[in-house]
Amino acid sequence: MDALVEIRNLSKVYERGTQKVEVLHRVNLDIGNGDFLALMGPSGSGKTTLLNLIGGLDSPTDGSIQIAGERIDQLGEGALAKWRASNVGFVFQFYNLLPMLTARRNVELPLLLTRLGSAQRKRNADIALQLVGLGDRAAHKPSELSGGQQQRVAIARAIVSDPTLLVCDEPTGDLDRQSAADVLTLLQQLNREHGKTVIMVTHDPKAAEFARHTLHLDKGTLVEDAAKVEA
Amino acid sequence: MKYLHLVLAALVRRKTRTLFTLFSVLAAFLLFGLLDSVRTFFDQAGSGVAGVDRLITISRVSFTLSLPKSLLQRIQATPGVAEVTYANWFGGIYQDPKNFFANQAVAENFFDLYPERILPAEQRRAFHDTRTGAVVGQSLVEKFHWKIGDKIPLQATIFPQKGGSNTWTFDLVGIYRMADPKTRAQENALFFNWDYFDEARTFGNGNVGWYVTKVRDRNQANRVAQAIDALSENSDHETKTQTEQAFAASFVSQFADIGLIVGAIMGAVFFTLVLLTGNTMAQAVRERIPEIAVLKTIGFTNRSVLGLVLSESAALLVLGSVLGLVSASIVVGSLRTAFGTGIPMQEIGGGIWLRGVLLAVLIGLLVGALPALRGMRLRIVDALAGR
Numbered sequence: 001m002d003a004l005v006e007i008r009n010l011s012k013v014y015e016r017g018t019q020k021v022e023v024l025h026r027v028n029l030d031i032g033n034g035d036f037l038a039l040m041g042p043s044g045s046g047k048t049t050l051l052n053l054i055g056g057l058d059s060p061t062d063g064s065i066q067i068a069g070e071r072i073d074q075l076g077e078g079a080l081a082k083w084r085a086s087n088v089g090f091v092f093q094f095y096n097l098l099p100m101l102t103a104r105r106n107v108e109l110p111l112l113l114t115r116l117g118s119a120q121r122k123r124n125a126d127i128a129l130q131l132v133g134l135g136d137r138a139a140h141k142p143s144e145l146s147g148g149q150q151q152r153v154a155i156a157r158a159i160v161s162d163p164t165l166l167v168c169d170e171p172t173g174d175l176d177r178q179s180a181a182d183v184l185t186l187l188q189q190l191n192r193e194h195g196k197t198v199i200m201v202t203h204d205p206k207a208a209e210f211a212r213h214t215l216h217l218d219k220g221t222l223v224e225d226a227a228k229v230e231a
Numbered sequence: 232m233k234y235l236h237l238v239l240a241a242l243v244r245r246k247t248r249t250l251f252t253l254f255s256v257l258a259a260f261l262l263f264g265l266l267d268s269v270r271t272f273f274d275q276a277g278s279g280v281a282g283v284d285r286l287i288t289i290s291r292v293s294f295t296l297s298l299p300k301s302l303l304q305r306i307q308a309t310p311g312v313a314e315v316t317y318a319n320w321f322g323g324i325y326q327d328p329k330n331f332f333a334n335q336a337v338a339e340n341f342f343d344l345y346p347e348r349i350l351p352a353e354q355r356r357a358f359h360d361t362r363t364g365a366v367v368g369q370s371l372v373e374k375f376h377w378k379i380g381d382k383i384p385l386q387a388t389i390f391p392q393k394g395g396s397n398t399w400t401f402d403l404v405g406i407y408r409m410a411d412p413k414t415r416a417q418e419n420a421l422f423f424n425w426d427y428f429d430e431a432r433t434f435g436n437g438n439v440g441w442y443v444t445k446v447r448d449r450n451q452a453n454r455v456a457q458a459i460d461a462l463s464e465n466s467d468h469e470t471k472t473q474t475e476q477a478f479a480a481s482f483v484s485q486f487a488d489i490g491l492i493v494g495a496i497m498g499a500v501f502f503t504l505v506l507l508t509g510n511t512m513a514q515a516v517r518e519r520i521p522e523i524a525v526l527k528t529i530g531f532t533n534r535s536v537l538g539l540v541l542s543e544s545a546a547l548l549v550l551g552s553v554l555g556l557v558s559a560s561i562v563v564g565s566l567r568t569a570f571g572t573g574i575p576m577q578e579i580g581g582g583i584w585l586r587g588v589l590l591a592v593l594i595g596l597l598v599g600a601l602p603a604l605r606g607m608r609l610r611i612v613d614a615l616a617g618r
Binding site: 112 | 234236240241243244522527528529531532533534535610611612615
């Protein structure tokens with residue numbers, strides 16, 4: 001599997017007042033194109049920080065991140081925003097949908113940054129919603145949907161612009177067991193059937209079982225690479 | 232336009248708060264519309280009058296002091312003068328002091344120098360032939376439901392009659408209209424014969440309030456004005472001659488500096504509005520930090536976020552200003568209908584609309600600037616983590 005993500009000597013130091021906290025320490029990691037990777041580790045181990053760096057939401061203190069051949073650690077704010085818009089889809093623990101917009105309008109958000117016309121945006125948003133099984137809930141606002149449904153809307157939003165990479169931060173952390181299983185199955189489908197590379201941070205070993213690989217982080221360092229054989 | 236639904240969604244997020252803010256903006260712009268209407272009225276009093284070829288000659292000491300009628304021939308003989316007339320302020324009251332309107336004693340040829348006041352020929356003849364005749368503007372006639380042939384009694388406040396009576400009764404013999412409908416405010420006046428006035432009054436006989444001179448060449452107006460003033464130099468009745476426009480402007484400025492007063496009130500109103508809407512916008516953006524973080528996560532640039540927040544505050548202000556100016560138009564229209572065009576208010580026209588909406592956009596950008604900068608500068612990872 002070709003490496004989509006290549007991380008070299010990646011370090012991240014946060015300054016908390018006068019204190020400097022090293023959250024990631026010289027991490028080296030390759031993630032293959034089409035992989036489904038679960039990042040696990042205790043709280044404060046740096047897994048969300050690593051996910052944010054891969055997703056281009058934050059910039060490293062040291063080291064490099066190359067994704068599909070592009071050094072994103074060298075991009076400026078504007079270029080990074082454009083890169084995120086066309087290359088990455090994000091799924092968060094608390095869905096982070098805009099409460100005043102309908103499911104369709106929420107899913108349509110990333111398409112506002114493209115040159116697509118209104119009708120095409122609507123069509124694409126509807127297709128994404130159908131893909132996550134919510135074609136009939138397009139006109140509903142987030143408050144009218146269950147947690148699992150909201151997370152599926154968030155996944156539809158993440159995939160609507162057809163990004164290569166999906167980064168998911170605790171996507172099942174706020175869901176009941178059944179909804180969590182539905183969401184994870186959906187991510188698995190997107191990985192297997194649509195070729196999306198999925199990187200998922202999770203605390204839940206059962207959720208990690210849906211991934212092809214699991215990596216453990218502890219105190220900012222990769223401690224284990226548990227390769228799994230695809231079922 | 233494709234972001235419009237995002238701007239609207241942000242505005243309706245807290246409906247009650249948006250509604251109250253909208254009412255505040257509406258009230259501020261209603262006040263702006265009314266005050267700017269008054270300011271425009273007085274501005275146009277100085278610059279909008281017809282007759283740039285007319286000069287007004289008054290006493291150099293005070294407008295209230297009169298001038299000898301003997302000056303008439305000398306002014307007429309001044310090179311460059313086409314025609315001269317004269318008038319006196321009367322200051323009579325019709326029934327109640329609240330019914331104020333201008334009333335003046337004027338020379339027979341007064342209307343010759345004011346062709347913009349259209350008076351039918353037969354009514355002009357009647358004015359000439361009727362010693363107690365009066366000519367009244369159409370607006371005033373409508374206000375008091377007068378008609379030709381009516382007797383109009385005015386109570387003198389300055390000039391009692393020789394018999395001791397304070398009541399001067401005039402016969403309405405003519406009704407004039409202003410040629411330009413925009414100047415209909417000038418139809419709120421009554422003119423009567425100076426000869427009758429001079430014969431019947433108890434003092435000041437043989438004196439006039441001011442002279443109006445029509446010059447042959449408006450480009451020579453300054454030279455003619457200097458020549459007229461030279462006639463009375465070093466006398467006990469030195470004169471000050473100026474163009475009618477300059478006279479009107481200085482007359483209005485005697486009341487007060489309307490522009491300054493309006494500016495001061497509007498300054499206070501808009502300062503309060505800036506604080507109020509600024510606070511609303513800051514609160515609205517503070518509440519939406521996670522949402523703004525999501526927008527930035529999915530690829531909205533700092534500039535897009537800045538634009539969205541500024542559009543939101545500008546939209547709120549523009550919507551409020553439009554509602555306020557519409558309300559002001561209705562109020563001014565109603566006042567002008569109820570009290571006639573004599574009310575010192577200009578219709579809410581294109582100029583006031585343009586100034587109002589531009590002001591709204593400016594305030595919108597001003598109050599949105601700080602919250603927008605905050606939204607623009609927020610770090611995604613901190614905002615998503617609730618830090």
